[in-house]
Amino acid sequence: MPRATRIASRVLIGAGVLLLVWAIVVWRWQDPFTALYTHWQQEKLSHALDREFAAYRPSAATRGLELATRRDAVAAEAARFRRSTHSGEAIGRIVIGRIGLDMVLVDGTDEASLRKGPSRDLRSYMPGQNRLVYIAGHRTTYLAPFSHINDIRVGDYIRLEMPYATFTYRMTTHRIVPADDMSVLVSPRHELLELQACHPRFFATHRYIVYAKLVAMTPR
Numbered sequence: 001m002p003r004a005t006r007i008a009s010r011v012l013i014g015a016g017v018l019l020l021v022w023a024i025v026v027w028r029w030q031d032p033f034t035a036l037y038t039h040w041q042q043e044k045l046s047h048a049l050d051r052e053f054a055a056y057r058p059s060a061a062t063r064g065l066e067l068a069t070r071r072d073a074v075a076a077e078a079a080r081f082r083r084s085t086h087s088g089e090a091i092g093r094i095v096i097g098r099i100g101l102d103m104v105l106v107d108g109t110d111e112a113s114l115r116k117g118p119s120r121d122l123r124s125y126m127p128g129q130n131r132l133v134y135i136a137g138h139r140t141t142y143l144a145p146f147s148h149i150n151d152i153r154v155g156d157y158i159r160l161e162m163p164y165a166t167f168t169y170r171m172t173t174h175r176i177v178p179a180d181d182m183s184v185l186v187s188p189r190h191e192l193l194e195l196q197a198c199h200p201r202f203f204a205t206h207r208y209i210v211y212a213k214l215v216a217m218t219p220r
Contacts, residue, residue, distance in 0.1 A: 034142045049090040
């Protein structure tokens with residue numbers, strides 16, 4: 001066998017082994033290369049969110065209210081916050097103990113925003129507006145925030161920490177829908193959290209949707 005052919009064969013074998021190792025790593029965990037990008041973005045967003053929390057001041061209408069009237073006041077604050085945010089910005093933090101998730105929440109589900117972390121669909125509402133809060137996240141790439149979305153169990157807590165309040169939800173059910181099923185974005189007349197990821201992993205034919213209801217709210 002000519003020397004050039006032997007070298008080419010070894011290169012191809014080495015490339016094949018590396019590709020196999022990469023596939024196993026992604027299957028068992030996540031894509032390490034895109035994870036580095038999202039980790040860097042999360043660091044930047046975390047600093048921006050800290051500044052947002054430090055700078056936040058409730059409007060005069062929300063100060064000194066009794067607990068019974070705070071829900072309406074928080075809804076007004078949430079609406080005001082929604083109007084002031086833009087795609088790609090840090091808007092809060094999402095914490096799910098069951099799957100070890102604690103990441104900055106991003107506004108917008110365009111491609112660039114989703115690469116930064118779990119993201120709120122702009123067609124949905126902010127937590128506290130008493131409507132649908134729809135959050136999507138990658139499952140195998142870009143730190144794969146929802147890689148284990150299927151491990152979330154009924155009764156598990158999901159916490160959203162926003163500049164104006166902290167919201168605690170409990171998972172009630174899940175379902176799998178076709179990728180083109182837009183009914184999941186129809187908002188009910190009450191607070192509802194939906195988490196969405198592609199299903200099954202490595203494919204985009206369906207969506208895995210987790211549903212959770214609001215059980216507690218703590219205004220700032």
